[in-house]
Amino acid sequence: MACRARLKPRGAAFPWPVTALPRPGATPSYLGPHSCFHRRRLATSSAAPEAPPARWHADLKTRLGKCIIFGCTPPQVQRAAGVLRAVAQEWRTLTAGSEGFLTGGLRGLEDQAVVWGEMDSFQHVNNATYIRYAESARVNWITHFASVDPSHGSEWRKLMTPRATGLILKSIKADYKFHRRIAARTEEDIVIYDYKAASKTTMPPFVLGVFQDTWQRQVDEMARARQRIWQLVGEVESLEKETWNREDAVEDLGAAA
Incomplete structure (x- = not known):
């Protein structure tokens, strides 16, 4: 399980990267009209691609399986294998990214192992455990900014302590999902x-x-991840039109012995 926070009222569990800040006393880079932040904002001002279906990961594998069972040429098999490889390696990053969550770089809490005692006999993780994961991710997420902004490092670390200005969790809500999707979403x-x-x-x-x-x-990651998912969907649709979904399609039943 991977955990991370997102700068929205709703949170979830996955990793995230951050960027460097301006020198102390300097004008924040995102405010300047010639800043990289300003350019990124203009570059991504258009709407992000449409959100993919919630079951895109499972659907792609099922559709590829149908193409292979129907009968594919060696080049088509290689293309199908490439899509399957991409889905297997990128599903977590794309699932998180398509909803606007950052992955890679510094993380809140990634690959958290479920240890003995956190599951019951039905392999169900106790609800309170997900809340603990989310809280650990939130604390790590905030304190990691200390290494990004060294000039305010001590202030970032103090945000999670009762010394001066700090962050207090007023409430938290968890919604539980499915396998190979976001396991739990916290608000x-x-x-x-x-x-x-x-x-x-x-x-x-x-x-x-x-x-x-x-x-x-x-915002940038949401657009990138959705474009990548739709690219994979397009590749599968192309294979379908070349196999079982073409006008003269004839299923390959194999040669007689």
């Missing part, structure tokens, strides 16, 4: 709290720059 309500003043407060300025840039990266 968290986070409060920014000033422990010294004992009251809610606003987001620290140094946090906003990183969050703005990370959010735009999520």
Whole structure:
């Protein structure tokens, strides 16, 4: 299981990357009209491709199987194998990315092993365990920004401690999914709290720059992942039209002994 957070009211469990910040005192890069953030925002201003079906991963394998059973030429078999290889290797990244979650680089919590005692006799993971995974991912996700923004490293780490300004989990909700899809989706309500003043407060300025840039990266990743999924779907559709779905299609039943 892999866990990560996303800069939206809804969260989930997968890894994520981050980027460098400007020098202390400098104008945040995302505010400048000539900044890389501004260029990325313009480049991705158009709507992202349509979201793929929730069962795209399983459907592609089923459709490829039908093509192979019907009968494929050696080149077609190689193409089918290429799609299967891509699906097997990229399904987690594409599933997360298609919903706007970042993968690769620094992560909140990835490949978390389910240990003895976390499942019952029916191999069902206790609901509280998913919440613990999500909380571990959230803490790691925030503290990892300390290495991205060294000038505010100590402040990033303090956000998860009750020393000054910190992040408090107000509530969390988990929805449970299926195999080879996002296993559980968490929705968290986070409060920014000033422990010294004992009251809610606003987001620290140094946090906003990183969050703005990370959010735009999520938009870019959503477009990239969806384009890749539809590319794989298109390849499968092409194979279907060359095998069982062509006008003169005749199933290969094999040669008689």
